[in-house]
Amino acid sequence: MIALFWRDMRLAMRAGGGFGLGLSFFLILTVLVPFGVGPQSEILSVIAPGILWVGALLACLLSLDRIFALDFEDGSLDLLATAPIPLEGVVAMKAAAHWVTTGLPLVIAAPVLGVLLHLEGGAVRWLILGLIIGTPALSMIGAFGAGLTVGLKRGGLLMSLLVLPLYVPTLIFGAEVVKRGALGMEVQGVILILTAITLAVWALLPFAAAAALRINLR
Amino acid sequence: MASLWQYANPQKFLAVSRAVLPFVAGGAAICLVVGLVWGFFFTPDDYKQGSTVKIIYLHVPAALMAINAWLMMLVASLIWLVRRHHVSALAAKAAAPIGITMTVIALVTGAIWGEPMWGTYWAWDPRLTSFLILFLFYLGYSALWQAIESPDAAADLTSVLCMVGSVFAILSRYAVNFWNQGLHQGASLSLDKEENVSDVFYLPLLVCIAGFILLFVALVLLRTQTEIRQRQLKALEARERMA
Secondary structure (H helix, E strand, O other): OHHHHHHHHHHHHOHHHOHHHHHHHHHHHHHHHHHHHOOOHHHHHHHHHHHHHHHHHHHHHHOOHHHHHHHHHHOHHHHHHOOOOOHHHHHHHHHHHHHHHHHHHHHHHHHHHHHHOOOOHHHHHHHHHHHHHHHHHHHHHHHHHHHHOOOOOOHHHHHHHHHHHHHHHHHHHHHHHHHHHHHOOOOHHHHHHHHHHHHHHHHHHHHHHHHHHHHHOO | OOOHHHHHOHHHHHHHHHHHHHHHHHHHHHHHHHHHHHHHHOOOOEOOOEOHHHHHHHHHHHHHHHHHHHHHHHHHHHHHHHHOOHHHHHHHHHHHHHHHHHHHHHHHHHHHHHHHHHOOOOOOOHHHHHHHHHHHHHHHHHHHHHHOOOHHHHHHHHHHHHHHHHHHHHHHHHHHHHHHHOOOOOHHHOOOOOOOOOHHHHHHHHHHHHHHHHHHHHHHHHHHHHHHHHHHHHHHHHHHHHO
């Protein structure tokens, strides 16, 4: 299973792997927002955490169809499904590789892009904390959505429709962490709930995603 | 041995639903007409909210059915996954558009009610937001049914989506409550404020709710019949092509 993880990492890092795609999208989104909303720093600093979170969501979404579709098309997914490792493990390793190549760079880029959006200094550490805890959930939920739509030719938009409502709880609690932390309020409960969501998603969704993959591989 | 499961047989289901449908539909029509006319025209205006509160006779039953439709879809999906009864899967597929419509009715009537009440068509109140999220779940479910060609795979995948979606819908419900309470307890916009303490308002509401339930059952029966016949038609066409 570890070998699968490193394989996916290597594939993502290579030229056609789309490693920089999520980051570039994140950057472009951050640049576009002031054009739409206006450059006043007061407004931007209020909406900065939300924009960065939504940007992270969308950037994650972009690279999700790569998780299974490429392997599905050339038949590797069939081989993985019949391999001696559990399909749930395959899902987990692929989601982990997706997080390391997409979620983690987003976490690192967020404070940098926050400068562009006049993110308050006090909010930065809460944003990073929320993103570190929440982005793994995004990867796994996305893996579930990708598993549902893996056989479809133009399943990308459908996958977004399926996955984005599932992202809502993570988004809500992640944004709450930043909001409350920046105000100096009690934030421990929110962090615990966010962590609980991520852990529960990682514990349970691999089974749902594997079931969906088995259905699509029939 | 006669049991509920005998209706998993499509022919038996078609026979029974064809027999039952006129009565259910008739009951729905009677309850709806009686309830709505009674509620809209024969109840006094509320002292605080005037006559706008009467939209509650559309709003509350529609909202109830929106959630119950999803629950019915969940149960039907589980039955499909466990017992592989095609009628069950088709019933879930049939119920989805009805659920979507109920959700839209609830949202729109809520907006119409909200405008004179709160001065706004929309507020990011936990209930309204949860309904909007439910609407998105419904859309995703229907979209997945449309997108997949093999009917059995579509039934399986949408069943998995329904189950995962149900968990996330409940999670979102509480997340949204949490999200909107924040610092400001803005809950003067409570929609379930019991204005209807007296029977004057409550009884027509019950009749309307009964009407909506019967309407839902009638529509699901009708649409499931159509889905079954559509599948039979496809099978006949396939057989023709091979002959």
